[in-house]
Amino acid sequence: MKHSHCSRLLLVCSVLVLCLVTGGARCNKLSSNFYDWTCPGVYNIVQQHVFSAMREELRMGASLLRLHFHDCFVNGCDGSILLDGADGEKFALPNMNSVRGYEVIDAIKADLENMCPGVVSCADVVALAAGYGVLFSGGPYYNVLLGRRDGLKANQSGAANGLPSPFEPISSIVKKFADVGLDTKDVVVLSGAHTIGRARCVLFSDRLASTKSSANPTLDATMAANLQKLCTGGDGNQTTALDVSSADVFDKQYYHNLLNKKGLLSSDQGLFSADEDVVASTTKALVQTYSDDGEQFFSDFGASMVKMGSIPLPAGSADEIRCNCRVPNPK
Ligand code: HEM
Structure with a gap:
């Protein structure tokens, strides 16, 4: 017992010396x-x-x-x-x-x-x-x-x-990820974190129209009505689930929601519904992939978390x- 404690101490010391010698690198x-x-x-x-x-x-x-x-x-x-x-x-x-x-x-x-x-x-x-x-x-x-x-x-x-802000276009979110060494795939995979947690009305009420004539074509009508009810008259700090289908469970449902216009933030729905360009077609295809394949989502999520x-x-x-x-x- 004593011996193993001593050898452990010795190893710790050697690691420290190595750190000093190599300048911490x-x-x-x-x-x-x-x-x-x-x-x-x-x-x-x-x-x-x-x-x-x-x-x-x-x-x-x-x-x-x-x-x-x-x-x-x-x-x-x-x-x-x-x-x-x-x-x-x-x-x-x-x-x-x-x-x-x-x-x-x-x-x-x-x-x-x-x-x-x-x-x-x-x-x-x-x-x-x-x-x-x-x-x-x-x-x-x-x-x-x-x-x-x-x-x-x-x-x-x-x-x-x-x-990144939820009000930004996807192209500018992609740019912010690129600034820290992450790519478009990381944006889509890591946005899948929104399969859990909550967001406040102030951060998605831009998607809610006050009149029917200006209803948001990328937001499911029933979901829009429910959110409208939640957010009307409050101070903007009321919260709701980012993933309307399974609020507290980490699963692929977030991507499925996007296919059905049920993303909460504009930056979520934008991954699937933004006007077509090179970035949008990449993010759209990835959303489709992860909504079909939960295992792929889980393994890519782990890899992107390690990268981040x-x-x-x-x-x-x-x-x-x-x-x-x-x-x-x-x-
Ligand atoms: C892609 C760009 C992203 C944008 C624009 C964004 C924006 C937001 C916003 C506006 C909220 C709600 C904050 C509030 O209500 O005060 C939120 C919540 C959350 N975000 Fe993101 N986010 C992004 C990416 C990410 C990433 C990369 C992760 C983690 C890997 C993440 C994890 C979360 C989680 C887990 C919550 C819920 C937190 C809670 O309930 O306390 N988000 N995000």
């Missing part, structure tokens, strides 16, 4: 066994917290998945969305009063700091929590790669400008393992 590579020697309990801790958060509110799985997406799209997957402060990403338009799950991440991190202090990055906690959120919603298991480092700074304008989860920090940025996900470590 080797240590920035993500891997599936990154914490095997330094914090093997990380999976259990994250899994337990996500499980109990979802038992309290099933939607939390979706919220954690979106948190990871909004983290990765701004300065790479560096936990920068978690930083508090008036100039934080939290207060950028796409995130404010919208992104959820910060408290779940805090609770996970507090337990991890007790178990293996200073070892697991906040960005990795978010990535793993998203993976369990998908799995516990009935979605695919995919191998979450670990070894990210936390950024020191938030980028509010990056969040305001870089995150590997978006790097901007070259030369300082990084660390944050002790408290809400603030950079004291100097």
